[in-house]
Amino acid sequence: MAKSTPSPIVTAPALDDAALDDAAGAEHASHGYISNKDDYLKRLRRIEGQARGLQNMVADEKYCIDILTQVSAMTSALESVALGLLNEHLTHCVAEAVRSGGDTADxxxxxxxxxxARLVRS
Amino acid sequence: MAKSTPSPIVTAPALDDAALDDAAGAEHASHGYISNKDDYLKRLRRIEGQARGLQNMVADEKYCIDILTQVSAMTSALESVALGLLNEHLTHCVAEAVRSGGDTADxxxxxxxxxxARLVRS
Amino acid sequence: MAKSTPSPIVTAPALDDAALDDAAGAEHASHGYISNKDDYLKRLRRIEGQARGLQNMVADEKYCIDILTQVSAMTSALESVALGLLNEHLTHCVAEAVRSGGDTADxxxxxxxxxxARLVRS
Amino acid sequence: MAKSTPSPIVTAPALDDAALDDAAGAEHASHGYISNKDDYLKRLRRIEGQARGLQNMVADEKYCIDILTQVSAMTSALESVALGLLNEHLTHCVAEAVRSGGDTADxxxxxxxxxxARLVRS
Incomplete structure (x- = not known):
């Protein structure tokens, strides 16, 4: 579970000392996917299984197009994980940095x- | 294909604080790409020129692969515009909503x- | 509108006589999108219109997310044109080269x- | 992340004619990736390793952006496998069907x- 850090809505340009201390104590506070960790692990295990399934298909010399269909499905599943993580990152980590203000936010x-950009281009 | 613009298309620089302050009073304060409007307009005019160039290629029955190469270039140019706009949107509009707090931010x-997600999947 | 240019289709070394005769009658045999030329021109004109629409949106400082939605739609339309052209290219130009045989096919x-690859990565 | 394989992953070379002749008698003659099977298996094992590495990163609550970078790398590796398989499929399976002629080719x-289309859109 992600700790709910008691970050005040301080729009000041620089982190104050209290906010800095809070951040230092909550080691993973900014890694917002924690509450869904099991869900992400489950999805990644399934993706790992797809990678193994593809090896079996190649080893058994299955039809190319069927293999490509599986690759597309696996790519979509990966993309979906990435988009989920990104949303959590914006919601927690980035938003927290913005609330803290200053150069960190930028x-x-x-x-x-x-x-x-890497996701869009990969 | 594209119009010969004298200045190169560069990645949009971030608004400086002064520009932000100026914008704060304006009607469209949250639409953060304003200071780069001319740059975006130039890039979009170039993309429009690419679309016209593609029509000429098809009308002249140019070689398919050459047309596809132009389509890929145009797609990359569009993606680049989208990523620039998105970055500005996060920097200004979203960050501002986060600083204001509440449900609007979420x-x-x-x-x-x-x-x-639409960009990654399109 | 540009007329069909009488570009001679000179295909590979090993065409048999029947194939040569067939090709001779089909003036643009290798540029397979010809029969759909008007359709492609129409779609590209619409895409050009989308590029112009985007300029208006930026000039009027419309909401960023609405602009991004239009960019995604335009990218999808471009991709769809590319996939159509590619299919025609495989059906006509590549298949003809394969039937002719030899290094040209490869x-x-x-x-x-x-x-x-350029389409997938762009 | 990926297993340390002694030999680098290279782009799949095309089958030479002799290999094609050999394959012609085999059960899976049209599945053109056979001669590169070991290469594809090696690349897919590496991708499987990346999927496992991602699980460790999530379990250890690594920084979101670092996880996203790995996802992008994995997506690119998958895309590269797909493009290789597709090239082999066109070179062997599709070309063979075209040479046989008839409806099968189309x-x-x-x-x-x-x-x-699925690859481009996924």
Whole structure:
């Protein structure tokens, strides 16, 4: 479960000391997917199974098009995991950085935008 | 294909604080791409030119593969515009909603995540 | 509108006489999208209109997310044109090269695969 | 993340004619990736390893952006496998159907085009 950090809505440009201390104590506070960890693990295990299934299909020399269909399904499943993680990241990590204000917020948004670009282009 | 614009198309720089303050009073304060409007208009005019170029290629019955190469270039240009706009949207509109707090922030992030999903899947 | 240019279709070394005769009557045999030319032109004009619409949206400072939705729609329309052209290319140009045999066939397939890779990655 | 395989993953080379002749007598003659089977299996095992690595990252609550970077890498690796398989399929299976002529050729090309569309859109 993600800890609900008591971050005040401080729109000040710089992190105050209290906010910094809070962040330091909640080690994984900003990793917002924690509450859904089991769900993500389940989906990734299924994706791992798909990768194994593809190996069997190739080993058994199944029909190419059927293999490609499985690859497309696996790619979609991966994309869906990525979009879910990204949404959690925006909701928790980025939003928290914005509330803290300052350069951290801009850096977090830039970092998220770069990750989005990689997803769109991959 | 594209019109010969004298200046190269560059990635949109972020608004500086002064520009933000100016925008704060304006009607469309949350539409963060304003300071780069000319850049986006230039890029979109170039994309429009690519669409016209493709029509000429089809009308002249150019080689299919050459047409496909142009389509890929145009798709990349469009994606690049989308990623730029999205980055501005996160930097300004979403960040502002987060600073304001409340349900609006969550709604804005959800809306942005949905737009990202459409981009990744299109 | 540009008229059909009388570009001679000179195909590969090993065409048999019957195939040659067939090709001679079909002036643009290898550019397989001809029969649908008007359809492709119509779709590309619509895409050009979308590019113009996007410029208006940016000029009027419409809401970012609405612009992104239009970009996604335009990207999908472009992709659809590309997939249609590719299908025609495989059906006509590549298939003809394969029937002619020899190195041309392999080269055509390699060229098509490269175009597919660009589409998948763009 | 991926297993350390001693040899690098290379793009699948095309079958030479001798290999094709050999394959012609075999049960799965039309499944053109056979000569590269070990290469594909190696790449898919590496992808399976990436899926396992992602589970560890989520279980250990690694930073979201780092996980997303790995997802993008895995998606690219999968896409690359798909493009390789597709190229082999066109080179062998589809080309063979075209040489045989008749409705089978058209059906094979339609089937390949549909698989390409799924790849482009996934």
């Amino acid at each position: 850096a977090k948004i830039k970092e998220a935008s770069d990750a989005i | 709604a804005k992030i959800k809306e942005a995540s949905d737009a990202i | 080269a055509k397939i390699k060229e098509a695969s490269d175009a597919i | 059906a094979k090309i339609k089937e390949a085009s549909d698989a390409i």
